[in-house]
Amino acid sequence: MTDAQTGSTNNQEYAVPIIEIDAYAPAKMADKVGLVGVAKSQLSSLTTFALSILAGVFIALGIQLSMLVTHTATSNYGLNQLVGGVAFTLALVLIVIAGAELFTGNCLIAMSFMARKITGKDLARNLIIAFIGNFIGALTLVLWIYVSKQWTINNHLLGAKIVLAANDKVNIPFGAAFARGVLCNALVCLGIWLCYSGRSNMDKILALLWPISCLIACGFEHCVVNMWLIPMGLILKGNSAVLAAAEKLHGGKIDLSNLTFFKGFLIDNLFPVVFGNLFGGIVLVAGVYWFIYLRPSKK
Amino acid sequence: MAENKVPKTIQVVDMDAYSPPLIASRIDKVALVKAKLSFTQTFLLGILAGVYIAIGAQFATFVISDSTLHFGLNSMIAGIVFSLGLMLVVVGGAELFTGNCLIIMGYISKRISTRDMLNNWIVSFAGNFVGSLTMVCWMSQTHQWEFFHNMVGAKALLIANTKVNLSFSAALARGVLCNAMVCLAIWLCFSGRSVADKILSIVFPIGGFVASGFEHCVANMYFIPMGVVLKKHPEVVAAAEKMAGKTLDLSQLTWRGFFVNNLFPVTLGNIVGGVILVGIMFWFVYLRPHINLSLSVKQDFFPDKK
Numbered sequence: 001m002t003d004a005q006t007g008s009t010n011n012q013e014y015a016v017p018i019i020e021i022d023a024y025a026p027a028k029m030a031d032k033v034g035l036v037g038v039a040k041s042q043l044s045s046l047t048t049f050a051l052s053i054l055a056g057v058f059i060a061l062g063i064q065l066s067m068l069v070t071h072t073a074t075s076n077y078g079l080n081q082l083v084g085g086v087a088f089t090l091a092l093v094l095i096v097i098a099g100a101e102l103f104t105g106n107c108l109i110a111m112s113f114m115a116r117k118i119t120g121k122d123l124a125r126n127l128i129i130a131f132i133g134n135f136i137g138a139l140t141l142v143l144w145i146y147v148s149k150q151w152t153i154n155n156h157l158l159g160a161k162i163v164l165a166a167n168d169k170v171n172i173p174f175g176a177a178f179a180r181g182v183l184c185n186a187l188v189c190l191g192i193w194l195c196y197s198g199r200s201n202m203d204k205i206l207a208l209l210w211p212i213s214c215l216i217a218c219g220f221e222h223c224v225v226n227m228w229l230i231p232m233g234l235i236l237k238g239n240s241a242v243l244a245a246a247e248k249l250h251g252g253k254i255d256l257s258n259l260t261f262f263k264g265f266l267i268d269n270l271f272p273v274v275f276g277n278l279f280g281g282i283v284l285v286a287g288v289y290w291f292i293y294l295r296p297s298k299k
Numbered sequence: 300m301a302e303n304k305v306p307k308t309i310q311v312v313d314m315d316a317y318s319p320p321l322i323a324s325r326i327d328k329v330a331l332v333k334a335k336l337s338f339t340q341t342f343l344l345g346i347l348a349g350v351y352i353a354i355g356a357q358f359a360t361f362v363i364s365d366s367t368l369h370f371g372l373n374s375m376i377a378g379i380v381f382s383l384g385l386m387l388v389v390v391g392g393a394e395l396f397t398g399n400c401l402i403i404m405g406y407i408s409k410r411i412s413t414r415d416m417l418n419n420w421i422v423s424f425a426g427n428f429v430g431s432l433t434m435v436c437w438m439s440q441t442h443q444w445e446f447f448h449n450m451v452g453a454k455a456l457l458i459a460n461t462k463v464n465l466s467f468s469a470a471l472a473r474g475v476l477c478n479a480m481v482c483l484a485i486w487l488c489f490s491g492r493s494v495a496d497k498i499l500s501i502v503f504p505i506g507g508f509v510a511s512g513f514e515h516c517v518a519n520m521y522f523i524p525m526g527v528v529l530k531k532h533p534e535v536v537a538a539a540e541k542m543a544g545k546t547l548d549l550s551q552l553t554w555r556g557f558f559v560n561n562l563f564p565v566t567l568g569n570i571v572g573g574v575i576l577v578g579i580m581f582w583f584v585y586l587r588p589h590i591n592l593s594l595s596v597k598q599d600f601f602p603d604k605k
Contacts, residue, residue, distance in 0.1 A: 019312045050584050057576075061480065065507045072369035083372060087510070090503040097490050097500065098483055099319030099584075148472035149465075150512060154370055199315040201487065201496035205503070 021199065029196040030111065030293035033286075036196075037112030040101070041122035045129055048101055052130040055100035056137020060228035062091025064145055066216055067229075071161035072154060078217075085213030092188070092212045093205050096195050103130040103224060104188045107281025114290040131274075138227035146235055151242065159242035160249045166233020167256055169226055170264035174272050177221055181276020182284065184220030187211045188277075189285035221273040230265045316496065322489045323404065323585035329489075330405020333394070334415035341394050341419060345426015346433070348393035353434035353521035355384020357443070357455075359509065360522075364454040365447050371510075378506030384518070385481070385505045386498055389488050394423040396517060397478050398485045400573025404582045424566075431520035439528050444535060452529045453538035459526020460539075460549055462519060463556040467564050470514055474568020475576065477513030480504040481569075482577035514565040523557040 024032065040048075066084040073080035095102050106126055113123045145151070151159035172180070194207035215222065236242045237259055247254055258264040317325065336344070359381040363373045388395045399419055406416045438444075444452025465473070487500035508515065529535045530552055540547050551560060 019314075021314045047584055050580065054580060054584075057479075061476070061507065061511075065511050068511055069371040069375040072371045074369065080369075080372070083375065087375060087507065090507045093487070093500070093503045094483055097316065097487050099322075144472055144476060147468055148476060148513075149469040150473070153512060200493060201316045201491035202493065202499050204316065205499045 023197045023199065023203065026197070026289075027293050029193065030289055032196050033108055033193070033289075034112045034115050034117055034294060037109035038117050040106065040109055041112065041118045041126055043126075045125070048126060048129045049133045051099065052101040052103070052133025053137040053140070054098075055095050055102040055130070056134035056139075056224060056227065057141055058094040058098075058100055058137075059091045059102065059134070059222075059224045060138045060141035060145075061094070062088040063216075063225045063228050064141070064150070064232075065090055067162055067165065068150075068158060071158045081217040081219070082213060085215070085217035086209065088216040089205075089209050089212045092191060092208045096192065096204055096208060097201055101126070101130045101133065102188075103127060103134050104185045104222060104277050104281060105192045106130050107185060107278060108189050108192060108286050110282040110286040111290045111294060114287065115294045134224045135227050138224060139231060142228055142231045142235065145232065151232075151236055156239075156242045156245040157249065159236045159239065160246035162229065163233045163236050163242060163246045163256070163259075164250060164254070166230045167254065167259050169221070169230055170258045170260075170269050172221070172269065174268075177269060177272035178276040178279075180219070180221040181223070181273040182280035183218075184215045184222045184273075185277035185280035186284045187215040187220065188222065189281045193285060193289070221269070221276065223270060223273045223277050226265075226269055226273060230259075230269060231261075233259060234261060234265065314492070316492065317490045319490075319581075320585045322486060323581055325489050326401055326486070327405050327408055327410060327586060330402035330416075331410050333399065333402055333419055334405070334411040336394075336419075338418075338422060341422045342426045344392065344394040345396070345423040346430035347391075347426075348388050348395040348423065349427035349430020349432075349517060349520065350434050351387035351391065351393055351430075352384040352395065352427070352515075352517045353431045353438075354387065355381045356518050356521045357434070357438055357525075358383055360455045360458060361443070361446075361451055364451040374510040374512070375506065378508070378510035379502060381509040381518075382498075382502045382505040385484060385501050389485065389497055389501060390494055394419070394426065396420060396424040396427050397481045397515060397569050397573060399423050400478060400570060401482050401485055401578050403574045403578035404586065407579065407582050408586055427517045428520050431517060432524060434521055435524045435528060438525060444529055444532075449532075449535050449538035450542065452532065452535035453542045455522070456526050456529045456535055456539040456549075456552075457543060457547075459523045459529075460547060460552050462514065462523055463526075463551040463553075463560045465514070465560065465564075467560075470561060470564035471568040471571075473512065473514040474516065474565040475572035476511070476568075477508045477515045477565075478569035478572035479576040480508040480513065481515065482573040486577065486581070514561070514568065516562060516566045516569050519557075519561055519565060523552075523561060524554075526552050527554060527557065 066088040069087045070080045070084040095105065109123055109126055112118045113120060151162065191208045191211035195204040198204045198207050237256055258268065359377040362380050363377045366373050388398065402416055402419060405411045444455060484501050484504035487504065488497045491497045491500055530549055
């Protein structure tokens with residue numbers, strides 16, 4: 001019964017089924033992000049913690065796959081990086097659709113904070129629990145994949161690739177690590193932002209594919225990825241067969257002196273990368289979209 | 300028409316993907332449906348699942364049998380084509396033992412009894428085995444392994460031989476990771492509504508586990524018996540040795556090697572991965588009693604702005 005049939009001017013009187021299947025427009029996405037931020041901050045600490053362990057596991061599954069599909073590449077460097085990036089998208093597909101609390105993606109909760117829906121304490125609590133949970137999840141998979149002996153395939157070439165990648169990561173200068181961290185999390189948060197526009201799984205997976213494969217292919221630094229990759233490199237460094245394969249792959253002696261837990265991993269890599277990730281997520285994505293769509297004068 | 304007192308109701312047509320709390324409650328209910336299937340239904344659907352996974356497995360073997368691409372890219376392609384198996388299982392409908400590990404969620408919420416759950420697992424496992432062996436018979440009759448100078452058979456033999464030479468702990472760990480990813484793929488499928496959703500959700504986790512070389516017990520029910528059968532053909536062994544570039548030690552590639560070295564640890568690992576890492580973990584997050592997670596919080600819960 002539409003207005004044209006009844007001649008009524010007030011369609012509030014009648015039951016009008018509203019079927020809207022269009023993608024959400026950016027202004028609505030900002031609303032959704034704001035409300036999801038509130039919902040996430042209301043989760044109990046234990047639930048957040050369990051979900052963030054899962055997120056760490058998912059990211060580790062993605063990055064190990066990405067390492068595996070690129071480790072034998074000898075030419076077409078860029079193209080193989082792209083393949084690695086596409087494979088890594090697995091991680092974000094699992095996090096977004098299956099549900100998990102990822103430290104970097106949760107930087108978007110800052111929008112709820114800026115819109116005064118949650119307190120700074122809520123935001124900090126969520127991010128800190130997510131960070132710790134992600135760390136534990138990633139380390140669990142380090143252990144698990146070490147036991148699975150997957151790194152021995154192809155005459156330890158996979159292990160060699162992981163050691164070399166980890167060694168590259170701990171030798172990045174502070175400024176570069178920070179800048180790569182910023183770009184990385186800007187892309188992660190944009191990927192998640194695009195997901196809020198979609199309705200179906202297919203929408204979300206396709207929306208994630210481009211930003212996420214870009215960040216891995218272009219070598220930007222994601223702190224949770226590094227929580228798997230660098231500890232895995234640290235463990236494999238102790239294996240002489242892997243070291244020999246790494247030297248063969250590298251074509252000469254490699255200097256692994258900085259591949260250590262405290263100095264190399266925590267200080268030289270994780271510290272600048274985490275700050276870069278926070279800046280990229282909170283300021284460049286959450287802050288900018290808050291300013292555009294949710295700032296008080298817009299209401 | 301002004302006096303028409305039609306009560307104001309708003310019909311909400313929800314087209315969005317199911318959010319994780321809803322996925323959990325859907326799986327919880329599906330456990331009940333699966334537990335109610337009769338023995339014959341479960342067994343026949345189990346045979347279908349075994350056949351489907353074997354079709355995916357032979358497809359993957361075939362596609363990468365004579366590839367000169369590098370190892371990693373090859374594995375990824377194998378993974379992507381292997382997804383066919385799970386697509387048939389999920390969209391077409393079949394009882395796959397590994398995916399059915401998720402019915403643990405219905406068991407913990409006390410919707411089904413221990414007997415129901417074990418019944419489903421054992422019958423679907425047996426069905427999967429029968430289905431896979433049927434495909435082994437069938438594929439060996441097709442003489443598909445003779446294609447391209449026995450290269451297809453050679454690849455199948457090499458795959459099977461690698462699998463039976465894993466150490467116990469490695470097979471167990473790979474089994475855990477494998478079924479975590481299979482159950483996550485099923486979990487993602489429960490989020491989707493259309494077939495396209497489900498297919499895209501399957502490609503990443505299933506392609507991922509196959510490419511990573513993780514061990515799936517039902518896939519191995521095809522891969523390894525196929526290797527055992529092909530071992531009897533000297534021309535295939537010769538082609539495999541040429542492919543590997545060295546003489547092969549096939550002493551472990553027997554039925555005993557299959558059961559003891561591979562199927563036992565892998566099945567255990569699959570149960571741990573599916574039941575604990577995915578089933579119990581997600582049950583704890585979304586379905587445990589006294590949970591203060593408001594289940595009404597969906598992704599489209601923002602109020603309509605009028």
